Amino acid sequence: MFDTLVGIAFSLAWLWLVCGIAYRVSVWLGARSRFLIPLAPAPRSRVGVLGRLFLEVFTFRSLARANRTTWLASLAFHYGLLWTLVMHLRFAYEVLPIFIVPFIRFGIWATLALVTGLVILLLRRLLIDRMRYISSPSDYLHLVLLLCIALSGVLIKRVWPTNLFEVGEFFRGTFVLNWMPLPDHAGLIIHLSLVLILLFVFPISKLVHGVGVVFSPTFNQRDRS
Amino acid sequence: MNADKHTPDPVVGRYRVIPILHEGAMAQTHTANATPAIQEASGLPGKLVADWHDRAIARLGELLKERRGLQVFMDTCTKCGACTDKCHYFLGTADPKNMPVARQDLIRSVYRRHFTLAGKLFPKLVGARDLDKPMLEDWYRYFHQCSECRRCTVFCPKGIDTSEVTMAGREILAAIGLGQQYSQEIIGKVNSVGNNLGMKKPALANVLESLEEDILDETGLAIRLPLDDATADMLVVTPSADFFAEPHVDGLIGMAKVLHAAGIHWTLSSEASEAANFALFTGQHDQMQAIALRISTAAQSLGVSRIVMGECGHAWRVAYSFMDTLVGGFDYLDPEHPRPEHICELSHELLQSGLITLDPSRNADKVVTFHDSCNVARGAGMGNIKGGQFTIPRALLRASVPQLVEMSSDTTHQKTFCCGGGGGLLTDDLMEVRVKGALPRAQALQAVVSSDKVTHLVAICAICKTQLSQVLPQHDLADVQVTSLHHLVGDALVL
Incomplete structure (x- = not known):
């Protein structure tokens, strides 16, 4: 019964995530974009704009200009997270695909990068007076939530293992509304509950910046004069 | 230039000093409210309306739909702090509400309260706030301590x-x-007269005549400053400060000399006797359009085939980035010059094609540094090449003076610091903000004055020129002459 509820929650969470992001994007695209406000000097070609967006999205170029510590911590966190997400794709397959194997093999380094990045970002927010001034409770809680997800994940992977095959069955079920039982494992339930919170918060919080950055007119417009 | 000479870093730069927060440091600042007569002349309510809260929220809702940037920026800030030490007003005042993210949050917190699920349900958790009287006062205070220079944008990962x-x-x-x-x-x-000064046509004609006499005395040449000449090929639109203020007027004289030397048939317009467009600063798009329209109407009624903008930063941003959107295309212009051009672009072109000759030895007594104006650097471009707004004025300067010294690279080009007086802040009742906001620029300048004996600071913006000549003395830099770029070009010009 409980497992079914968790399964339904995840099915709803996927729907919420997709619809939430789609709604946010529709709000952005629905707003009128009348004036050309690219940050100059701006690329003069569309290819140039793609290049600019690529550098901003994948190298955090502007952040690199601003502050080296934040930049390195952000890179470590975001790439650690990306790596970890790829690792989690294993749960989508009944047979482990070969491309995920190296990600799992070196997964511990990704986790380390992710956690280190988060800890530095959290420490900055706590220790620097300017950061404290601009932070709301949610700004700390986002970091704490991610940190707890990472640590509970490490726990059920390395310290207190669970049945990964059953977890896979459960997740594949959530996409086709076939709610399967979960392994009886308290650590896993904690990990999954935290992930549910993250999925719920993502489209209605600042976490949508990952999608929003490409809609920023200062980045995505070109110099058309 | 002394490439081998060590240039010490200014305080802002490698050895950056970030102030410790001083809450409320600039909370006493208040620029005067528009009088009822002034407000009503623009179709705005004369004083604070009774239902101001609801109307403000409704207007915010409309703006979110009209300006995609605003909507995206409200949603995507992660409070990463990258911008917190980048604003000249924060560096100069230490007031935390002058950190760009904190300034944005004055609106973002209200946005969250009224337009987001999380802010409606859990305001305290997500930093959502009501628009109450103290918040409204903060809006007025701190949105008038921002020069809209966009330096923070350079460092923002979103x-x-x-x-x-x-x-x-x-x-x-x-x-x-x-x-x-x-x-x-x-x-x-x-709107009523045609320029920021309210200078009517006869007064303007007198001023131009007396300038022509000054030039005649100086050079012995009958160099003209034509007004409303319907036979002209080129309309020059320059900030009205160029007609009377120092050091601006020498720039206008320099421009006249260049145009004379190149044999260009040009004119000023009494209808569009102002390049500036302060509606950019106030965010009023309808007014911005009305002011921009004066320029294209004048150009069409005079029948010119080229429009050239004088030395004015935000006017250039409007002309370069917004004119097309505001007043439609420029099919009436020469297809070779299908959009407004910058006077630096024109002079540079004349120099390259040999139509004018510059002799830098005529400025041998000067050691010059160049202040990139924010709206030119980050709001526009120049000359159909990426980064032309940096290379073209410098190329002109190098041809006009023997020695051009660069300030710290953290304070020039795209990372240039605002003069401290832009964005509608160039008023006496904001003098404290202006002096403090000029600190980073003054520190960078001080460094090159010490290391290279810089004598002149060159700018291509009327606001920069007025602001810096007024506030640099407060930073012990009274000996540095603030100069128009075209003053130096005019002096170097072989007539």
Whole structure:
């Protein structure tokens, strides 16, 4: 019964995530974009704009200009997270695909990068007076939530293992509304509950910046004069 | 240039000093509210309306739909702090509300309260706030301590442009009866007379005549400053400060010399005797359009085939980036010059094609540094090449003076610091903000004055010139001459 509820929650969470992001994007695209406000000097070609967006999205170029510590911590966190997400794709397959194997093999380094990045970002927010001034409770809680997800994940992977095959069955079920039982494992339930919170918060919080950055007119417009 | 000479870093730069927060440091600052007469002349309420809260929220809702940037910027800020030490007003005042993210949050917190699920349900958790009287006062105070220079945007990983937020804030304030006297009065004068000064045609004609006499005395040449000459090929639109203020007027004389030497048949217009467009600062798009329209109407009625903008930073941003959107295309212009051009672009072109000759030895007594104006550097471009707004003025300067010294690279080009007086802040009642906001520029200048004996600071913006000549003495830099670029070009010109 409980497992079914968790399964339904995840099915709803996927729907919420997709619809939430789609709604946010529709709000952005629905707003009128009348004036050309690219940050100059701006690329003069569309290819140039793609290049600019690529550098901003994948190298955090502007952040690199601003502050080296934040930049390195952000890179470590975001790439650690990306790596970890790829690792989690294993749960989508009944047979482990070969491309995920190296990600799992070196997964511990990704986790380390992710956690280190988060800890530095959290420490900055706590220790620097300017950061404290601009932070709301949610700004700390986002970091704490991610940190707890990472640590509970490490726990059920390395310290207190669970049945990964059953977890896979459960997740594949959530996409086709076939709610399967979960392994009886308290650590896993904690990990999954935290992930549910993250999925719920993502489209209605600042976490949508990952999608929003490409809609920023200062980045995505070109110099058309 | 002394490439091998060690240039010490200014305080801002490698050895950057970030002030410790001093809450409320600039909370006493208040620029005068527009009088009822001034407000009503622009169709705005004369004083704060009774239902200001609801009207402000409604206007914010409209702006979110009208300006995609604003909507995206409200949602994507992660409070990463990258911008917190980048604003000249924060560096100069230590007031935390002058950190760009904190300035944006004045609106973002209200946005969250009224337009987001999380802010409606859990305001305290997500930093959502009501728009109460103290918040409204903070809006007025701190949106008038931003020069909309976009330096923070350079460092923002989400590309958030605080100037868009400031403009929205000021637009809402004006719409509920709290316009700023300085900017709204100027907008009114442009609408009724044609320039920020309210200088009517006969007065303008007199000024130009007396300038022609000055040039005749100086050079022995009959160099003209034509007004409303319907036979002209080129309309020059320059900030009205060029007609009377020092050091601006020497720039206008320099421009006249260049145009004379190149044999260009040009004119000024009494209808469009102002390049500036203060409606950019106040975020009022309807007014910005009306002011821009004066230029294209004048160009068409005079029948010119080229429009050239004088040395004015935000006017150049409007002409370069917004004119097309505001007043439609330029099919009446020469297809070879299908959009407004910058005077630096024109002079550079004349120099390259050999139509004018510059002799830098005529400026041998000067050691010059160049201040990139924010709106030119980050709001526009120049000359159909990426980064032309940096290379073209410098190429002109190098041809005009023997020694050009660069200030610290953290304070020039795209990372240039605002002079401290832009964005509608060039008023006496904001003098404290202006002096403090000029600190980073003054520190960078001080460094090159010590290391290279710089004598002249060159700018291509009327606001920069007025602001810096007024505030540099307060930073012990009274000996540095603030100069128009075309003053030096004019002096180097072989006539």
